[in-house]
Amino acid sequence: MPALVNYRGDDDFYAGSTLCSRDSGFMFSFHSHDEIYCPSRKRARVSVPDMFGGRLCEYKKPSIDVLPDECLLEIFSRLPGGREKSAAACVSKHWLTLLSSVRSSEFCRIKAPNGPSDTMNLDKALNEDLDVECDGYLTRCVEGKKATDLRLSAIAVGTSSHGGLGKLSIRGSKSLRNVTNLGLSAIARGCPSLRVLSLWNLPYISDEGLFEIAKECHLLEKLDLCQCPLISDKGIVAIAESCPNLAAITIESCTKVGNESLQAIAKYCPKLQSIAVKDCPFVGDQGIASVISSGSTVLTKVKLQGLNITDYSVAVIGHYGKAITNLTLSGLQNVSQKGFWVMGNAQGLQVLSSLAITSCRGATDLSLEAMGKGCNNLKHLCLRKCCFVSDDGLVAFAKAAGSLESLLLEECNRITQNGILNSLSSSNSKLKSLSLVKCMGIKDISQESLTLSPCESLRSLSIRSCPGFGSRSLAMVGKLCPQLHHLDLSGLCGITDAGLLPLFECCQAGLAKVDLSECVNLTDEVIFSLARFHGKTLELLNLDGCRKVTDASLAALADSCPLLNDLDLSKCSISDFGVYALSCGVQQSLQILSLSGCSMISNKSMPALEKLGRTLVGLNLQHCNSISGSTIESLTENLWRCDILS
Structure with a gap:
């Protein structure tokens, strides 16, 4: 009382x-x-x-x-270190909000000097502390429900004393209003060392948030904006004007962004190395041309997708893209054959090494030949859904592009077996990798109709989901490509043992990686041949879905493949005996083993699996219904170094 x-x-x-x-x-x-x-x-x-x-x-x-915010801020600004700031931020949301509203530079990092010696070292200590904070060591990624203004405020307060935040990725959700300009502003004030910022699917972030980033984060080097509908030219212009170190920018599905943004980037960002623009309806020739023709000698990567640009932009790329090494053009419906033809004949893409074209009507036989002649150093070509490219264009391109090393054709249905084989047998071919995916025009032809010379340079061949590619074509490929190391025939339901056996016999260099998944007609005979001819070099084998492969194949692999480290036997007809045979084999480095869907494997395989587990780092036992839960638990306990899926 x-x-x-x-x-x-x-x-x-x-x-x-x-x-x-x-x-x-x-x-x-x-x-x-x-x-x-x-x-x-x-x-x-x-x-x-x-x-x-x-x-x-x-x-x-x-x-x-009871103290007003002004007094609290005075107290907070005098906290001696990051640990104390973090502790204060944990008291309440109000304190966290106040702390995140203070710029990092406004905190008093150094205690008051106690004497002459402290005074002499004050400036040096302060500068060292500032250097540590601006280094930007830390990386943070927040997604979904975890992406909130409160969490961003906590990141802004907590990272300043641990090297500074250098990279931040925010992936939001349209259904939740989690991140707004308040959270982004907190990051801007607390993280001046930020160099990489990615904003994905954030419908409530607007130009105001980018204004704060531009005001505080002058070290920004990479900006990635995807599905941010409220961001317009004003925000990106502010970034361009305030961040001279900007080297890479991606703008995707930002419906308010137009030519003004790209013009500002061209004007204020001399260090720009990479630009990608996708599905921005207001971006046109004026914006793209300004970036390409800005005279930048460091712009090496350009990616344009789903834009309303015309032949003019593509022609400008051909004339002024003298430093471009990687070019991706996709969904450019307003670009005609003339635009691609001019791009190739302009002779400006002399250092271009990688070209990818997808769903472009202007990609025809004539334009493809022009690009082959004009891009002397082109090493990688990818054509997807180019419905007007046929055998003539492919063969002409192969002859013109003497430096080509990698070719990928996907859903190019006018290209047939003749075009592929003639391209491979080109006299100046340096092709090392060929991939064919879902090319419906490829069908078996008679071997007598072609006279071809071998392609000694080809090391990797991938033919996936091409239903017309059968055993006769495969036997012909074997004779044409004797130096293969990697072979991927996944999804070829039409091939049989008769087609693969000659190919294995013709591969002189020794196959190291073989993918035969979903080749449902193959039997043990193919595995016997593979083990006999290539057992000493085989490192990876995928037999997922080959239901006619039995325990006999495992016995052959166990005896002949000492280098095998990745084996997928999912949904094969193997039993406990096959697992036992494999465990008694010569494998010294088997690391990945998949037995998913092998219903005949039971608890009896536990000793063999434990023996194999001495080297395994990954074991897939999903849908092995004959293996009990207790056996799985025992394996998990004994094979503690191995990641077991069950």
Whole structure:
């Protein structure tokens, strides 16, 4: 009671008076003539009658929360280090919000000097601390429900004393309003060392957020914007004007972004090395041409997808893209054959090494030949869904592009077996890798109809999901490509043992990686041949879905393949005996083994699996219904170094 009576503070009051406060609250009657003020706080004041003075005395627990924000900010700015700031931020959301509203440069990082020696080293210590904070070592990624303004504020406060935030990726959700400009502003104020910023699927981030980034994060080097519908030219222009180190920018599905943004990037970003623009309806020739023709000698990567540009932009690329090494053009429906033809004949893409064209009507036989002649150093070509490219264009391109090393054709249905084989047998061919995916025009032809010379340079051949490619074509490829190391024939339901056996016999260099998944007609005979001819070099074998492969194949692999480290036997007809045979084999480095869907494997395979587990780092036992849960638990316990899927 004496403590209550003797309490003195700024909230003491007297009986009969009406209490007022700066904070909002409410009044209630204690006696007929006395009113007590109770502020709207979580902890209510406790009032009792004063038995000595005949007046009421109020007790209120002291709290720092009664201080105005200005005082709190003064206190926070004098916290000695990052640990103390983080501890203060954990007190309440209000404190966290206040701390995140302070710029990193406004905190007093160094304690006051105590003497002459401290004073002499003050500037040096401060500079060292600033250097540490601006290095930008840390990387943070927030996604989905975890992407909130509160979490971004915590990141802004917590990372400043641990090397500084250098890379931030935010992936939001359209259904949740988690991240707004408030969170991005907190990052801007607290993370001046930010160099990489990725904003994906954030419908409530607008130009205001980018204004704050531009104002504080002058070291920004990479900006990635995807599905941010409120961001317009104003925000990107601000970034371009304030971030001269910007080297890479990606703008995708930002419907308010137009030519003005690209013009500002061309004007203010001399270090730009990479630009990618996709599905931005207001970006046209004016914006693309300004970036390409800006005279930059460091712009090496250009990716344009789904834009309303015309032949003019593509022609500008051909004339001024002298430093471009990687070029991707996709979904450019307004670019005709003339545009691609000019791009090739302009002779400006002399250092271009990688070209990818997808769903472009202007990609024809004539334009493809022109690009082959004009791009002397082209090494990698990818054509997807180019429905007007036929055998003539492919063969002409192969003859013109003497440096070509890698060719990928996907859904190019006018290209046939003749075009592929003639391209491979070109006299100046340096092709090392060929991939054919879903090319419906490829069908078996008679071997006598072609006279071809071998392609000694080809090391990797991938033919996937081409239903017309059969055993006769495969036998012909074997004779044409004797130096293969990698072979991928996944999804070729039409091939049989008769087609693969001659190919294995013709491969002189020794196959290292073979993918035969979903080749449902293959039997053990193919595996016997593979083990006999290439067992000493084989490192990877995928037989997923080859239901005619049995335990006999495993016995052959166990005896002949010492280098095998990745084996997929999913949905094959193997049993406990096959697993046992494999465990007794010569494999010294088997690391990945998949037995998914092998219903004949049971608990009896546990000793063999434990023996194999000495080297395994990955084991897939999903859908092996004959293996009990207790066996899986025992394997998990014994093979603690191996990642087991069950």
